[in-house]
Structures are given as C-alpha cells and as structure tokens.
Amino acid sequence: MxxxxxxxxxxxxxxxxxxxxxxxxxxxxxxxxxxxxxxxxxxxxxxxxxxxxxxxxxxxxxxxxxxxxxxxxxxxxVRRMERETARRKLTVIAVDRSFSMRYGDNMQRAKAEARRIIGQLNGSDIAEVIALDSRVEALTRPETDRNILISAIDSIQAGDLASSFGELTRALRVIGENAGMRLDVYFISDMQESSMPADFADLRLGANTFLKLHCIGDSGAPNWAVETVSAPTHIYGAGQARVSATIAGWNTPMASRRVSLLLNGKIIASKEVSIPANGRAGIEFLSFEAPYGANRGEIRIEPHDPLPNDDEVPFSIERADPRKVLFLYQGSRSREAFYYKAAMESSTEAGLTIESMFAENAAGADLSKYSFVVLGDDGELDQVLERKLREYVRRGGGLLISIGPSVERAGRVPVTGDRVAGRLDQQSPGFLDGQHPALAGVGRLENVQFFVAGRLSSTPDARVIARFADASPLVLEQRIGEGRVLTFDSTLDNSTSDFCLHPSFLPFVVQTGRFLAGSDDASLNVTTGTPVQLRRGADQATAAEVIGPDGKHELSLAQATKSRDFNLDREGFYEVQRADGKRLLMAVHSDRRESDLRRASDETLALWRNTGSTGQPAQSGQAKQETRPWNxxxxxxxxxxxxxxxxxxxxxxxxxxxxxxx
Amino acid sequence: MPAELTKRFLDPAVLAEISSLDLVARTVVEGFIAGLHRSPDFGFSQEFAEYRAYTPGDDLRHVDWNVFARTERAYLKRYRGETNTEVMVLLDASASMGFASGAVSKFDYSKFLASALVYLAHLQRDSTGLVVFHDDVADFVRPSGRQGQLMRLLHAIDRARLGKRTNFSKPFFELQQALKRRGITVLISDFFESAENIVRTVEPLRFRGNQLVLFHVLDRGELEPRLPQAALLIDMETDEAIEASPEYARTEYRGRIGAHLDHLRSKAHAAGFEYFFLPTDRPLDEALREYFTVRRHRI
Structure with a gap:
C-alpha cells in the first residue's frame, strides 16, 4: 500500500x-x-x-x-494484479513518411517492417495505422481487419515535409486519452536527430503508452544537397539576375559536384564545385538574362546520391516592368510628391515608379493600373475621387495618406474617415512595430523631429504600428475589403517635419511602398509546409486558384471561394492566383534539415521511450498480469x-x- | 409540610433582602411566635421559678401586674433561667460557611439564626453572649442581660466576616475558660468535621452542666450537588482541588453526606446534645418553631 x-x-x-x-x-x-x-x-x-x-x-x-x-x-x-488482455489495448503503427524517408529504400523497408508487425498481431487485436511528417495523419480507424491495415501501409509514400517527433507524441497522447486503453506504439522511422523537438518535455508520452522504436536506415549515410539558394524574386526593367547557392554534405568525404543553373528547364550555366568532407561550398551565377514573366529556376547538383530530391532546389524569378504608383497632391503641395518620388526611385529593388497628378484631375483616372496610390495632405478631396479611391482599396489596392495642415483643418482623414482633433507640437518618434511588414527594416527614425502634427484618433479596426513619443498614433494600418491603407500623421515633405531629410526616410518609403504594392508577401521561394495566403478578408466574391507541381488544380470549388490559406506541401512550382487577382509562381523545396540523416542518439531515444510506461509491449494475444495502483x-x-x-x-x-x- | 402552610413562613431569600439584622430577628421571632398559641413562658429558660417581692431598683417591666391587681402588692415573676441560665451563641465563621447555591449563603442564614436566637433570648430576659469563631475566636461578646446587650450582639453578628478554616479545638478551649456559669450553648456550624471529632471537642461544655444545642446548617447544593459535567472542585477552606464527575456527585457523595448527618445526629444525641438540622432553603421561622416545639415537649 x-x-x-x-x-x-x-x-x-x-x-x-x-x-x-x-x-x-x-x-x-x-x-x-x-x-x-x-x-x-x-x-x-x-x-x-x-x-x-x-x-x-x-x-x-x-x-x-x-x-x-x-x-x-x-x-x-494498493498495487493490484490485473489481468490485461489484448482486447484492452490499442496497437498503433506509426510510419515516418517525411522527406528523409526517400533516401534509398528506406520507405520500402519501413513498410516491410510495418507489415511484419501487423502479421504478428493476434486476430482480436485492435490496431491503427498513422503516418507522420510534420503532421500526423490517421490512415485507418482502430481496426481488427488486417487487410485494411496492410492496405493503409501500402498507400504510404514518402513526402516532402519534415518529420516532427513532438507532433507524434502529442498525437499519441490524444489517441490514448480518446481510446481509454493501453497504447502499444510501434514507430518505424529513420529517427533523425533533426526531428527531435527543441524541448524534451514535448516528448512526454501518456502514462499508459508503450513505445517501441524501429529504426530504419543507416545513421552514417552520406548525403549531399543544395542547402540554400539566394535569388531575386523580381527583376525590373533590363536588369540582370544573380544567383548564389550553398552545397552541403553530411557524413560525406571531400567530393566534386557539378552545379547547374536551369531556367525554365534549360541549363543556362554549369560549374564544378569542390565540397569538403562534411562541409559546405558556395557558388554564384552572375548576370544571366531572364525573360519577361514568371520563370522557373533551379539549382541542381550532379551526380545524384541515394536521396536525389535534395539535389535540386527550385526558385522563382519574375521579370517585369516597374510598377506605377500614383501620387495625388493639392496644387500647392507638390513638394511632397518630389520628396517621395526621389526616395522611391533611388531604390532599384522596389521596382516602383511614381506618377504625380493633381488631385483635382484624378477623378477620371484609371486607378487599376497603379500598384498603389499616395494621397498627399488633402483635406478637401473631391467626393467622387474619394469614393473611387475607397472602391479601389476595397478591390485590393493600396493607399498611403499623409496628414498635414489641410487634413487637420478639415478634421477628418479622407477615405478612412478617422478624426483629427487637436494639435501636436514638437514630437519625436516613439514606438515602432518593427515586426510589421510595412515597417520591417525601417529602424527607429532616430533624430527625426515632427514640428507639428494633428492628433489622430484611431478607429477600433485600425492598428497603430508607430507612435509619437507621447503615444499618439503616427502610422495607422487599416484594411478595407481586400486592400490596405496606411495613414501617416505627417506630410512627406519638410514643411511639418524633417523626416524627409533623414536617411531613414528612404527605407520607410520603400518598405511601405512594397507593403502597399503587395511585394512584401511571403517570399516566392519557400520550404514545404509553408502556407500561402489566398485572400486577406472574408470576401468570397472572387475565387482563388492553386495549380500544383504536377499541373493539377489543388483546390475544390468550395476551397477556392472560402479558403484563406493553402499549405504548400510538395516540392516544385505552384501557380497561385489569389483572390485579389494577383498571380504568384511559388517555388517550394523541402526543409534541408531532412537532408541531415544523422540518427538521434540511443540515449535520447531511450529517454523518450521511458517517458511512457516502461517495459515491453504485451505480446499479441497473450494475457498479461501486471500490477496497477488501485485508488x-x-x-x-x-x-x-x-x-x-x-x-x-x-x-x-x-x-x-x-x-x-x- | 402543606404548601399553604409553607407560604406563611419567610423565605430566607426574603430575609436576605432585609439589611437590618434587628428587623430580621424581630421578623423571624414574631413570625414563628405568631404561628403558635401565645405563651409568656416560651423560650430557652421557660421554667417558672417563684415570685419575689419587689424591691426598689427592680425593673418595673418584670412586675406581675395581675398579682398586684389582686393583692395590691408588687411581685416580680421570676423564671428559672433568670437565675442560672446563660445563653451563649457560637457562630461558625469559617470559609466554608460562605458557600451558597442560591440567594442565601450558609453564613447569612446562620447570622439570621443567631440574630433570631439572641432576640428571643432577649425577650426572655436571658443573659446572652456571642462567640464568632473560625480557626480562632474572631469576636466575643460576654453574656449579659443588661440594657443594650441585644444591640451589641446584633452588631457583633452583623460585623462578623468569614475567616479561614474551621477549628473547634482552639476556640472551644478558650470558651470553656470563659464560661463560668452553666447555661445553654448554641453552636451554629456546617460541621464539616468528623462526628467523633466534633463531639469530642464540644463535649467538655456538657460536663459543666451546660445544655448544648447544635444547629447544623447546610446548603441544598452541599446535600445534592449538581454538576452538569465533570468539574474541578476547589475546597473553600484549604484551596485543595479535586476532580469530580457528575455521576459521583449524584450517587456516592449523597450517600456519604447523608451518612455523615445521621452519624452526627446519633453521636450528638448519645452525648446528650440537642441536634437540629437546618438546610438554608428552609424558612427560618418555621424551623425555629419546630425546634422550640420539640424542645418544649422534651422538657
């Protein structure tokens, strides 16, 4: 007792x-x-x-x-002897189908091991097959039918996602709690060290879970891979592209590999690179031409090793003309457009050109051909133009509004309708949300002085991403329909602040411009499992579209109209058309941690096993006597x-x- | 005793509310006398002795005016007690006499009793004295029949205060030395002492021709103590402590104190004493009437 x-x-x-x-x-x-x-x-x-x-x-x-x-x-x-029968346990057969299982015949061996385990089960044993990568997928319900279990095993294919043992543990805890019986888990995997979670506590199994690990593959298997590729996603005008890559080897001797740059399936450049043992080597391809439009690039190393899929990394590169930005200003405030244009066009990466226009003349302008619109300090905006701007934003356009004396006099911010009440004198910047994509890399606006500004009162749907030193809003972000609006509580010239004279003005203009133009969206070159945003709001009026690496449509009709995100789970190129009409060519490659095939240490695996019930899983069909605490x-x-x-x-x-x- | 008769007598609690002992004594004595056929010779020294011719200086109050009317000679009526009876009241003032389970403590009750007796003796023109004692003689009023003796006695009774423990030996020894004439000695006490010891101590008074009357005063709470729960009892005289349970107090204690009363009564009678038991919840006038009735029949 x-x-x-x-x-x-x-x-x-x-x-x-x-x-x-x-x-x-x-x-x-x-x-x-x-x-x-x-x-x-x-x-x-x-x-x-x-x-x-x-x-x-x-x-x-x-x-x-x-x-x-x-x-x-x-x-x-008291500890009481209990007779446990096979009926009271659930056998879970978990098979790793992560990217690393593509190595050699690992997947076939894993399936053979799984079939062997199923063959040893008693006729009355309940078993379930699950597959693991970065998520856990139950391939069967708890079954006694061996044919269903074996069919599920046969259907498993190695994927392109990374495996997560933490995710498996969490899933096993859920299964154990739901089943209410003892779990005998047979986990078949290459037991990569990189699949271990950062915190060992995430590997804590349920009290009634017996884990038996079946290691497949060779811990010391050599593997070379294209580890990283650095390429611009956009080339504007007549510019030329430059691509660099890193070739890495794990458990490898020093070797030489041919590295090729492919563009739209054609090799346009090749180089030999010597890779040190267990080391890395960098390589660059300079000044190559890319045709207009979205191009499918690829860095490939040859000859291939037993894991050929990580010998290639796709990347997306698009050549386009610079996009236009419309700057609307009042007749007397053209200096704002001057400063803004000078800052924007000094950056070659932005790919944006500024067109200035009197606001009085813009009522008949076609706004759809502009990436976004900048509205200089204008408190007396024509109502027709304001409605047009609002509609433009609602359909996915971007708008930057600067606030100066004119808006301050009107007491109302055009388009957003925010109130401007009161006056701020001699302010310096305070908090800036550097995590926000509109201000990423902008810095802290040090030494900038705002001589005078209106006191902006934000609406609940607005997000303050920068504040003055007295905590009054400096920059507000709002979403209207599919579009975005940034409200800057100062002018873009030097009439109310000296911001435009400071170096920080340049990254501010470029980054906010990229944000409003949509260039800030997640990189076009991503790893597997990364979600891509299909729509910003809940607007279901327009459908999104995703075409997978195999050229097939990935979304059902319902998903096309409702889904806000889509997970890019396979390697290759995805053609994505978002709900706002923007087209993206996404290049997806697997997580290169999967290329490191080193196995987790035996001690670590033993510790993981011991977080559950110790001892060996009960043999199939055998009744077992065991002591359990009886409360x-x-x-x-x-x-x-x-x-x-x-x-x-x-x-x-x-x-x-x-x-x-x- | 019938209830309607009991109501005629004075509750001791009522007496306790009367501040003057004089009035208490008068109330008690007149009360019990009123319940009887009036008799001129009712008292301690009630025996008629002789007529004596009046001589100048005699108290005119003692002249028998009936004889004077018939014979035109003044004669004084003399009783036996006037010649050889002296009433001595011994009042126990030990700490145990302070016990009270009701409104009247044993000491108060004993004071009422002593007052009533000296008042009665005064009416009978007896020479009366008082001794207040505990472990020593606390107060002593020499027996006398002179004017003002009653008030002296009553004042002495009134100022009597409780002392410590009872010790019969020492005060009685001194008393024996003081009492030169034979008479009646009244001892008022709770007699928390062995019967043999009490009798042995007071017996010498009897040898001198004294009549000895023991008034045994006890509280009802001493006869039938009520303990709702176990209690630590502390002796009022010795401060000795003892743990007592309700069951013992209910059974064995009552038997033992009852045996003590019987034994003391038996020993007192055997020694030629008069013994009269007085619980403090008994009306004093009614008790005195009973006592004197019994005493008259005995004589």
Whole structure:
C-alpha cells in the first residue's frame, strides 16, 4: 500500500483535538469552589480517568473519523494484479513518411517492417495505422481487419515535409486519452536527430503508452544537397539576375559536384564545385538574362546520391516592368510628391515608379493600373475621387495618406474617415512595430523631429504600428475589403517635419511602398509546409486558384471561394492566383534539415521511450498480469461517513444522559 | 409540610433582602411566635421559678401586674433561667460557611439564626453572649442581660466576616475558660468535621452542666450537588482541588453526606446534645418553631 499524497498525513495531528476535548478541556475550564471536599475521594474522582472509562467508544469513533479523513486525503492505493488482455489495448503503427524517408529504400523497408508487425498481431487485436511528417495523419480507424491495415501501409509514400517527433507524441497522447486503453506504439522511422523537438518535455508520452522504436536506415549515410539558394524574386526593367547557392554534405568525404543553373528547364550555366568532407561550398551565377514573366529556376547538383530530391532546389524569378504608383497632391503641395518620388526611385529593388497628378484631375483616372496610390495632405478631396479611391482599396489596392495642415483643418482623414482633433507640437518618434511588414527594416527614425502634427484618433479596426513619443498614433494600418491603407500623421515633405531629410526616410518609403504594392508577401521561394495566403478578408466574391507541381488544380470549388490559406506541401512550382487577382509562381523545396540523416542518439531515444510506461509491449494475444495502483480514497471516505453517523448516535446518547444527570 | 402552610413562613431569600439584622430577628421571632398559641413562658429558660417581692431598683417591666391587681402588692415573676441560665451563641465563621447555591449563603442564614436566637433570648430576659469563631475566636461578646446587650450582639453578628478554616479545638478551649456559669450553648456550624471529632471537642461544655444545642446548617447544593459535567472542585477552606464527575456527585457523595448527618445526629444525641438540622432553603421561622416545639415537649 502506498500514498499518492503522503504529506496529508500531517493532518493526523488533528487527532489530538478529541483527546484534548475528552481528557483535558472539560474540567480545566470549569473550576468550582466548594465548601468542603471531605466527602470526595481523590482516588475515584479523576475526570480524566472517568472519561477514559465512560467515553472510550466515542473517543475511538472520533479518532477513527479523523484518521479516515486524513487517510482519504492522503490518497492511498494498493498495487493490484490485473489481468490485461489484448482486447484492452490499442496497437498503433506509426510510419515516418517525411522527406528523409526517400533516401534509398528506406520507405520500402519501413513498410516491410510495418507489415511484419501487423502479421504478428493476434486476430482480436485492435490496431491503427498513422503516418507522420510534420503532421500526423490517421490512415485507418482502430481496426481488427488486417487487410485494411496492410492496405493503409501500402498507400504510404514518402513526402516532402519534415518529420516532427513532438507532433507524434502529442498525437499519441490524444489517441490514448480518446481510446481509454493501453497504447502499444510501434514507430518505424529513420529517427533523425533533426526531428527531435527543441524541448524534451514535448516528448512526454501518456502514462499508459508503450513505445517501441524501429529504426530504419543507416545513421552514417552520406548525403549531399543544395542547402540554400539566394535569388531575386523580381527583376525590373533590363536588369540582370544573380544567383548564389550553398552545397552541403553530411557524413560525406571531400567530393566534386557539378552545379547547374536551369531556367525554365534549360541549363543556362554549369560549374564544378569542390565540397569538403562534411562541409559546405558556395557558388554564384552572375548576370544571366531572364525573360519577361514568371520563370522557373533551379539549382541542381550532379551526380545524384541515394536521396536525389535534395539535389535540386527550385526558385522563382519574375521579370517585369516597374510598377506605377500614383501620387495625388493639392496644387500647392507638390513638394511632397518630389520628396517621395526621389526616395522611391533611388531604390532599384522596389521596382516602383511614381506618377504625380493633381488631385483635382484624378477623378477620371484609371486607378487599376497603379500598384498603389499616395494621397498627399488633402483635406478637401473631391467626393467622387474619394469614393473611387475607397472602391479601389476595397478591390485590393493600396493607399498611403499623409496628414498635414489641410487634413487637420478639415478634421477628418479622407477615405478612412478617422478624426483629427487637436494639435501636436514638437514630437519625436516613439514606438515602432518593427515586426510589421510595412515597417520591417525601417529602424527607429532616430533624430527625426515632427514640428507639428494633428492628433489622430484611431478607429477600433485600425492598428497603430508607430507612435509619437507621447503615444499618439503616427502610422495607422487599416484594411478595407481586400486592400490596405496606411495613414501617416505627417506630410512627406519638410514643411511639418524633417523626416524627409533623414536617411531613414528612404527605407520607410520603400518598405511601405512594397507593403502597399503587395511585394512584401511571403517570399516566392519557400520550404514545404509553408502556407500561402489566398485572400486577406472574408470576401468570397472572387475565387482563388492553386495549380500544383504536377499541373493539377489543388483546390475544390468550395476551397477556392472560402479558403484563406493553402499549405504548400510538395516540392516544385505552384501557380497561385489569389483572390485579389494577383498571380504568384511559388517555388517550394523541402526543409534541408531532412537532408541531415544523422540518427538521434540511443540515449535520447531511450529517454523518450521511458517517458511512457516502461517495459515491453504485451505480446499479441497473450494475457498479461501486471500490477496497477488501485485508488482507495473513496472507500476511506465512505468509512469516514459511516463512522461519523455512528459517532453522532453515540454522542447524542451521551448528551441525553448528561442532561438527565443535570 | 402543606404548601399553604409553607407560604406563611419567610423565605430566607426574603430575609436576605432585609439589611437590618434587628428587623430580621424581630421578623423571624414574631413570625414563628405568631404561628403558635401565645405563651409568656416560651423560650430557652421557660421554667417558672417563684415570685419575689419587689424591691426598689427592680425593673418595673418584670412586675406581675395581675398579682398586684389582686393583692395590691408588687411581685416580680421570676423564671428559672433568670437565675442560672446563660445563653451563649457560637457562630461558625469559617470559609466554608460562605458557600451558597442560591440567594442565601450558609453564613447569612446562620447570622439570621443567631440574630433570631439572641432576640428571643432577649425577650426572655436571658443573659446572652456571642462567640464568632473560625480557626480562632474572631469576636466575643460576654453574656449579659443588661440594657443594650441585644444591640451589641446584633452588631457583633452583623460585623462578623468569614475567616479561614474551621477549628473547634482552639476556640472551644478558650470558651470553656470563659464560661463560668452553666447555661445553654448554641453552636451554629456546617460541621464539616468528623462526628467523633466534633463531639469530642464540644463535649467538655456538657460536663459543666451546660445544655448544648447544635444547629447544623447546610446548603441544598452541599446535600445534592449538581454538576452538569465533570468539574474541578476547589475546597473553600484549604484551596485543595479535586476532580469530580457528575455521576459521583449524584450517587456516592449523597450517600456519604447523608451518612455523615445521621452519624452526627446519633453521636450528638448519645452525648446528650440537642441536634437540629437546618438546610438554608428552609424558612427560618418555621424551623425555629419546630425546634422550640420539640424542645418544649422534651422538657
């Protein structure tokens, strides 16, 4: 017998209470003066002695009641032999289908091992097949039919995702809790070290889970891979592209590899590179031409090794003319457009050119041909133009609004309708959200002085991404429909601040421009498992589209109109058309951690195994005797209740006797 | 005793509310006398002795005016007690006499009793004295029949305060030395002492021709102590402590104190004493009437 909470035994001190009540308290607190004690005899009169004689049962009951309560809280248990049959366990066969399982014949061996395990199961055993990569997929329900289990095993193919043992552990805990029975888990994997979670606590198995690991593959298998590729996603105008790559080897001797640059399936450049043992080598392809439009690039090394899929890395590169940005200004405030244009066009990466226009003349302009619109300080915007701008934004356009004396006088920000109430003098920048894509890399706007600004009051749907030193909003971000609006609480010239004279103005203009133009969206070159955003809002008016590496449509009709994201799970090129009409060519490659085939140490794997139940899983079809803790607190509590009832009966009887005596 | 009769007598609690012992004594004595056929010779020294011719200086109050009317000679009526009876009241003022389970303590009750007796003796023109004692003689009023003796006695009774423990030996020894004439000695006490010891101590008074009357005063709470629960009892005289249970107090104690009363009564009678038991919840006038009735029949 043991106790789950032995510290509750300290409560036995309370047993002294009835002893005190029975033996000490009564007469100690009730002395009486009496004329003479000559007729009392000491030998008979000790109330302590008399009470011991008179109320032993009551005392015993009270002591027992307290002891039982204390024991109940101490949560006692006994270990009881239990006969466990195969019916009460669930066998889980987990097969790793991550990218690394493409190495050699690892996947075939894993399937053969899984089939062997299934073959050893008893006819009445319940088993379930699950597949693991970065997620866990149940391929069958708990079944006794061996054919279904084997079919599920046969259907498993190595994928392009990385495996996560933490995710497997979490899934096993859920399965164990739902099944309510013992889990015998057979995990078949190459046991890559890179699949271990950062925190070992994520590997804690359920108490009733027996994990048996089946290692497939060779821990010391050599593997070369294209580890990284650095290529621009866009080339504007007549510029030329430059691509660099890193070739890495794991458990490899020094070797030479031919590295090729392919563009749209054609090798346009090749180089020999010498890779040191267990090392890395860099390579660059300079000044190559890429045709207009989206191009499918690829870096490939040859000859291939037993894991050929990581010998290639696709990348997407698009050549396009610079996009236009419309700058609307009032007649008297053309300096804003001048400063903005100078800053934007000084950057070659932005790919944006500025067109300036009087706001009075813009009512008939076709806004759809502009990547985004900048609205200079204009508090008297024409209503037709304002409606047009609002509609432009709602359809996915971007808008940057600067606020100066004109908007301040009007007291209202055009398009967004935010209020400007009051005036701020001599402010410096305060908080800037560097994590926000519109301000990434902008810095802290050091030494910038805002001489005068309107006090902007934000609406609840606006997000403040930068503030003045007194916490008033400096930059607001709002979403209207599919589009984005940035409100800058200053002008873009030097009339109300010296911002445009500081170096930080340049990255601010470029980064906010990229954000509004949509160039900030996740890189076109991503690893497997990365989600791509299909739509920003809940607008279902337009459909999105995804065409996979094999040229097939990936979305159902419902997904095309409702899904906001899509996971890019396979290597290759995805053609994505977002709900706002923008087309992307996404290049997806597997996580290169999968290329490192080193196995986790035996100690680590043993520790993982031991987080669950120790010992070996029960043999199929065999009944097993095992000891389990059997909790007794309910019985102690029931006994305590019983004793309390008896005690009350005895106590009331003594009370009646006492009253009679009195 | 019928209830309607009991109501005629004075509750000791009522007496306790009367501040003047004089009035208490008068109330008690007149009360119990009123319940009887009026008798001129009712008292301790009730025996008629002789007529004596009046001589100048005699108290005119003692002249028998009936004889004077018939014979035109003044005679004084003399009782036996006037010649050889001296009433001495011994009042126990030990600490145990302070016990009270009700409104009246034993000591208060004993004071009422002593007051009533000295008042009665005064009416009978007996020479009366008082000794207040505990472990020593606390106060002593020499027996006398002179004017003002009553008030002296009542004042002495009134100022009597509780002492420590009872010790019969020492005060009685001194008393034996003081009592030169034989008479009646009244001892008022709770007699928390062995019967043999009590009798042995007071017996010498009897040898001198004294009549000895023991008034045994006890509280009802001493006869039938009520302990609702076990209690630590502390002796009022010795401060000795003892643990007592309700059951013992209910059974064995009552038997033992009852035996003590019987034994003391038996020993007192055997020694030629008069013994009269007085619980403090008993009306004093009614008790005195009973005592004197019994005493008159005995004589």
């Amino acid at each position: 043991g106790l789950f909470a032995p510290w509750f035994l300290a409560g036995l001190i309370a047993a002294g209470l009835p002893l005190w009540l029975h033996l000490l308290r009564q007469y100690r607190e009730n002395p009486q003066r009496f004329s003479s004690l000559m007729f009392f005899e000491r030998r008979l009169q000790s109330s302590t002695k008399r009470r011991r004689l008179q109320y032993p049962m009551l005392l015993a009951l009270r002591l027992a009641l307290l002891a039982l309560l204390v024991l109940a809280f101490a949560n006692p248990f 007794l607190w309910r019985y102690f509590l029931f006994l305590a209740l019983l004793v309390a009832l008896v005690e009350s009966v005895f106590a009331s009887r003594y009370l009646r006797e006492g009253q009679k005596a009195a």
